[in-house]
Amino acid sequence: MKQTFKVRNVKCEGCAATLRKELSKEFGDVQVNLETDPREITLEIEDEKMETLKLKLRSLGYPLATDELSKLQSIGTAAKSFISCAIGKIEKP
Numbered sequence: 001m002k003q004t005f006k007v008r009n010v011k012c013e014g015c016a017a018t019l020r021k022e023l024s025k026e027f028g029d030v031q032v033n034l035e036t037d038p039r040e041i042t043l044e045i046e047d048e049k050m051e052t053l054k055l056k057l058r059s060l061g062y063p064l065a066t067d068e069l070s071k072l073q074s075i076g077t078a079a080k081s082f083i084s085c086a087i088g089k090i091e092k093p
Contacts, residue, residue, distance in 0.1 A: 002044050007057060007067035009081035010039035014089035015062065021091070022060055022084075026052065038065045060084045 016032035019041060022054065023030045027049070033040040045053060057063055058073075061080025069077065 002042060002043040004033075004040050005053075006036075006038040006040055007062045008038055008065055009062050009068075009078055011081075012085060012089075014085040014087075015039075015081065016088070017091065018060060018084040018088035019062060021088070023053075023056065026056065052083070058087070 007019075010019065010032065012054070013034070016034060019032050020030045023043060027040070027043045027045055029043065031042040033070075038047070043053075054064055054067065058067070058077060061077045062082050063069060063073075063077050071087070
C-alpha cells in the first residue's frame with residue numbers, strides 16, 4: 001500500500017536524490033516532497049517492511065519524524081545526513 005511518512009534532516013535535492021536511490025532498491029519508486037516541513041517521502045510498503053524502512057532511513061541519517069531518538073542518536077543521524085546529502089549531490093544525474 002502507498003504510504004507517506006515525515007522524515008527528519010532532509011534539506012535539499014541532494015538528500016532527496018540519496019533517498020530515492022537507496023530506498024528504491026527495496027521499495028521501488030520513492031517520491032520526496034521538499035515543500036513540507038518536516039519533509040515527506042511516499043512509497044509502496046507492506047506493514048512487515050516497516051522496520052526495514054525505519055532502519056534504512058536511520059542508517060542514511062533521515063529517521064522518521066515519529067522515531068524517538070536519544071540525544072546521541074539525533075546527533076549521529078544529523079551527521080550521517082550531511083554525508084548522504086553530499087553523496088546525493090555528487091551522484092545526482
